[in-house]
Amino acid sequence: MTATSTEQTTAGNSTTAEKSTAAENSTAAERTGAHTPEAVDVITGARERIDALDDRIIGLIQERMAVSAVIQEARITSGGRRVNLSREMEILGHYRDALGKPGTGLAMTLLELCRGRV
Numbered sequence: 221m222t223a224t225s226t227e228q229t230t231a232g233n234s235t236t237a238e239k240s241t242a243a244e245n246s247t248a249a250e251r252t253g254a255h256t257p258e259a260v261d262v263i264t265g266a267r268e269r270i271d272a273l274d275d276r277i278i279g280l281i282q283e284r285m286a287v288s289a290v291i292q293e294a295r296i297t298s299g300g301r302r303v304n305l306s307r308e309m310e311i312l313g314h315y316r317d318a319l320g321k322p323g324t325g326l327a328m329t330l331l332e333l334c335r336g337r338v
């Protein structure tokens with residue numbers, strides 16, 4: 221089984237193959253998991269907001285990586301080390317205070333993304 225299906229349409233003498241994805245063929249209920257049209261609308265609208273938020277979050281992470289690189293470059297150029305563990309502990313604590321235990325994991329992932337980019 222593949223995730224795509226192919227439909228042949230004939231226009232004049234030419235034949236066009238149109239591929240559609242499994243997602244395009246699915247119903248709104250299947251896409252959202254909702255059991256009423258009202259819930260489908262709520263979920264569809266909220267998913268659009270989540271997609272927009274994720275784009276902004278990714279942009280902020282990329283901005284953080286660039287700022288972190290400026291700091292690391294300045295420190296390394298001055299003769300220092302790339303990593304500053306006491307500052308990283310501060311950041312881990314900040315995320316943990318704001319978001320609880322998973323915040324620590326999130327901060328560790330952010331630090332991993334930001335380290336070693338110079």
Ligand SMILES: C=C(O[C@@H]1C=C(C(=O)O)C=C[C@H]1O)C(=O)O
Nearest residue numbers: 288291292302303304307308334
């Ligand atoms: C950016 C710095 O350098 C490194 C990267 C950090 C970060 O991305 O937040 C934190 C500490 C350092 O390991 C810094 O010292 O502030």
